[in-house]
Amino acid sequence: MSSAAQRQVKASPEADLHPAQPAANDGEKQFLVRGTPPYRRASLAFFMSGFSTFALLYCVQPLMPIFSADFGVSPAASSLSLSLSTGLLAVAIFLAAAVSERFGRRSLMFVSLLGASLCTIACAVVPDWNALLVIRALEGFLLGGVPAVAMAYLSEEIDPRGLGASMGLYIAGNAFGGMAGRVFTGMLAEYFSWRLALAGIGLMGIVAAIGFLVLLPPSRNFIPRKSTVRYHVDAWFGHLKNPALALLFAIGFLMMGAFVTIYNYAGFRLVAAPYNLNQTELGLIFTVYLFGIAASWAAGLLGDRFGHFLVMPVGALVALVGIAITLFSPLSLIIFGIVLLTSGFFMAHSVASALVGKLAHGTKGHASSLYLLGYYLGSSVAGSLGGHFWSADGWWAVAAFTGVMLLLSLLASLQARRITMRG
Missing domain, CATH: 1.20.1250.20 (MFS general substrate transporter like domains)
Known part of the structure; x- marks a missing residue:
């Protein structure tokens, strides 16, 4: 068989997945290329x-x-x-x-x-x-x-x-x-x-x-596995033993916890005097999610170009500044603070999600499940716990509670970067 014929036999039916460029360091994998x-x-x-x-x-x-x-x-x-x-x-x-x-x-x-x-x-x-x-x-x-x-x-x-x-x-x-x-x-x-x-x-x-x-x-790099309960338990514990991944799981918990807490109790503040917002006006605050859409997309592009570990702490810092701005009284500043919080949260979440996939060695679905478990536990646990801070001392207490979580997220992202660079 000629070399041209051999190349034809080996050609993928979806050759545009990665035309004319081998998958370096990835064996025979065929990726979807931007x-x-x-x-x-x-x-x-x-x-x-x-x-x-x-x-x-x-x-x-x-x-x-x-x-x-x-x-x-x-x-x-x-x-x-x-x-x-x-x-x-x-x-x-x-x-x-x-x-x-x-x-x-x-x-x-x-x-x-x-x-x-x-x-x-x-x-x-x-x-x-x-x-x-x-x-x-x-x-x-x-x-x-x-x-x-x-x-x-x-x-x-x-x-x-x-x-x-x-x-x-x-x-x-x-x-x-x-x-x-x-x-x-x-x-x-x-x-x-x-x-x-x-x-x-x-x-x-x-x-x-x-x-x-x-x-x-259809998946091209996925290999089905017949597995036991022990296999899955070992996979989860294996990811938890990776310190960089464990920090990413914690970041998911802390960032989502702070984000949900602010949204949960901002309504209590804004329906009361001196703002007296009605339910329709309060609901429109959720349109600031549009800034989150733009931020998550931009963070993904910036992470691919400059490094995800450089973008992730920026997101945590932007969110932290946003919470600080909500402490001011004018409604316009409160909304602006929530915009910054939303943008910073989605920046960090987008980049952390990508990093989990990059740092996990095998069983990536298990690593993703641990990140999302932390993410939704943060929503549930911190979102409810924030109500005690609201009852104790109003918005100042809520801002302090969420600010500490975001500060811990910032420190965790910097530590994860140091661990990864050493590795």
């Missing part, structure tokens, strides 16, 4: 999955007062429509990481998105409050199949030189979905009904799930 059509399709697919996941997850938040009135439950009980979903999502992340190691990334993410969308539509028609909570818990469990597996797919399939930009676009989709799920659902519920609002979000999720499946290239 600038190629498969890379663009994958990035768009993950933007859609991030948007859908967080729109489906947070769409009930503005509806809690309506749930309280319609179903005759207390405000605390109405919050279960969200807390049950996020709690089950954190648990499911571990299981999803294990399942995806055997059955693959792409199909699991599609089933998760489609199932969660159908659950949201079911919530729109269910007549009983307890049934709604059961469905929301199931929805959170299903959504756990997306975040950890998405990070694993990206870190396995995307060329490391373009990983930050792709991960940043995925995080941007998260931010956009989180904003849209809150803002649009609240507006639809005000002008039509909460049931129509949930049905609309559910149908959007189905469209996004189908688009995700059509756009995303």
Whole structure:
């Protein structure tokens, strides 16, 4: 056989994955390279999955007062429509990481998105409050199949030189979905009904799930593994023994904890005198997520060019400055401070997500699941603990609590950089 024929036989059916450039230091792996059509399709697919996941997850938040009135439950009980979903999502992340190691990334993410969308539509028609909570818990469990597996797919399939930009676009989709799920659902519920609002979000999720499946290239570097419980436990503990990764997991906990705490209790401050914002005006604050979308995308590009460990502490510092600015009284400065907090948070989160994939040696889904476990535990634990600081001494106490967490994030990011450079 001639050399030309040999080259033809060996050619990949998707040669534009990495044309005319070998995958240095990666054996026979074929990456999706920035600038190629498969890379663009994958990035768009993950933007859609991030948007859908967080729109489906947070769409009930503005509806809690309506749930309280319609179903005759207390405000605390109405919050279960969200807390049950996020709690089950954190648990499911571990299981999803294990399942995806055997059955693959792409199909699991599609089933998760489609199932969660159908659950949201079911919530729109269910007549009983307890049934709604059961469905929301199931929805959170299903959504756990997306975040950890998405990070694993990206870190396995995307060329490391373009990983930050792709991960940043995925995080941007998260931010956009989180904003849209809150803002649009609240507006639809005000002008039509909460049931129509949930049905609309559910149908959007189905469209996004189908688009995700059509756009995303099949995995090329994933090798299914038959595994035992011991295998998964060893994989998780193996990542925890990596000090740089352990610090990234802590950064996820601290950054998300500070971010959620500020958003949880800013509302209590702004509905009171002298601001007296109504619910519509308060809900519009979530549009500052647009700055998070831009920040996560920019951080990914800057991280790819200048180094992720240089960008991550900048994000923590920007968020810390934002919290300090919220201590001033003018409403414009409070909003500006929240903009900086949001931008800094998404910068750090985007870069930390990419670094987890880069630093994890094998079983990347397990590493991603540990990062996201810390991330959602930060939301749950710190977000609730911040209420005690609010009750004790108002906004000053909340700012001090979150400021300490962000300062610790900054120090952890610098330490992780030193460890990695020594290694």
